[in-house]
Structure formats: C-alpha cells, structure tokens
Amino acid sequence: MDEVFRREYGFKCSGRKANTCKSEKKQQVYYKSDTHFNQIGAFVTVQALKDKIDGKTDKLKDVKFGKITNHYSGDLARLCDMQDTFNNDTQYQLDPATVNTKIKSDKKILVIGDSYSDEMLSILRQYFAEAQTVNIWSFEPSLLDEYKPDIVVWEHAERYTDRFNWISLFG
Numbered sequence: 001m002d003e004v005f006r007r008e009y010g011f012k013c014s015g016r017k018a019n020t021c022k023s024e025k026k027q028q029v030y031y032k033s034d035t036h037f038n039q040i041g042a043f044v045t046v047q048a049l050k051d052k053i054d055g056k057t058d059k060l061k062d063v064k065f066g067k068i069t070n071h072y073s074g075d076l077a078r079l080c081d082m083q084d085t086f087n088n089d090t091q092y093q094l095d096p097a098t099v100n101t102k103i104k105s106d107k108k109i110l111v112i113g114d115s116y117s118d119e120m121l122s123i124l125r126q127y128f129a130e131a132q133t134v135n136i137w138s139f140e141p142s143l144l145d146e147y148k149p150d151i152v153v154w155e156h157a158e159r160y161t162d163r164f165n166w167i168s169l170f171g
Helices: 002-009 016-024 039-053 075-079 116-127 142-147 158-166
Strands: 065-072 089-094 105-113 128-135 151-154
Touching (some): 039 105
8 A cells, every 4th residue: 555655646655563563572562452552652653754754763762651550441441341351551651851852843744543643642742843633534635724734644544544535635
C-alpha cells in the first residue's frame, strides 16, 4: 500500500510497525490488554514521523516517562467485560521537561487518524508548533482550509485502509 501512495500521489510513507517492533525489544510499547500502543509506542511513532519530516528526533533513551497508573485495563479487557481481571498494565505519560526543545518544528501538523492518533496527540504537541487530530470517520476536506496545516498525516490501522477511498483530495 505504501508503494501505491508513493507512486500515485508522491506521498512520503512511514509505517509504525517496524519502529515499534524494534523498540519492543527494549521496552513495552503496547498495552497488554489493549490493541493500542502506550505512550512509549506513540513516542516511537512520532519520532519516526519527525525523522521523515525534518530528520530531527529525540531518542527514547534521552526522555523519561512518568507512570500514571499500574492498573490500566484496555479495550480487549473491556470487550470481554473483564476489566477487574485484566487491570495490571502500566499507563505512562511523556515528561515534557525531558523533551529536546531545540528540535521542535515551527510547523502545524494535522493527523487524520483512528484511535492510535489519540495517544500520539500530547507527544505531537511537544514536537510541533501546533498539532491537531481529527478522526478518519469525521474528516472532511474542508477541515484542511479550517486548520491550515503545513503537514498532513493520514494515520490508520491496516483494517481501515478502505477509509482512504472516502475522500477525494486528489481531484
């Protein structure tokens, strides 16, 4: 799919899977009871985006994450109505004081995404002048005029690739 977007539309594509899998060997980047990545996984993904956009990134070893709770229960546990059983996950939050402010972009970024972009937003705001997210189900091309972003990122899990056909940005 990435090759089609590169060839047909001239997009720069960056997959989160390779980056999070590499980091997973060192730290937990996905929740145990959830289909989503945690703040560490979101950080790794944002740094991969920054690398594609301007080549200026923070390293995972140079930032710190605070623990919000050790009793997080994710979407898989909720689907099974077993939040009381599967509630032993740690929820993290990036410590803004440890972010390298010298690499912050002066650009406005808009992420059109699924639920993964929710975890990314607070981290994006540390690395871009402005960051907004809009859900792929509610995105309208007119939002580009409203937000006036310098950078637009289309983020989605593979199962939502068909959503890209819903819009006609390209004529």
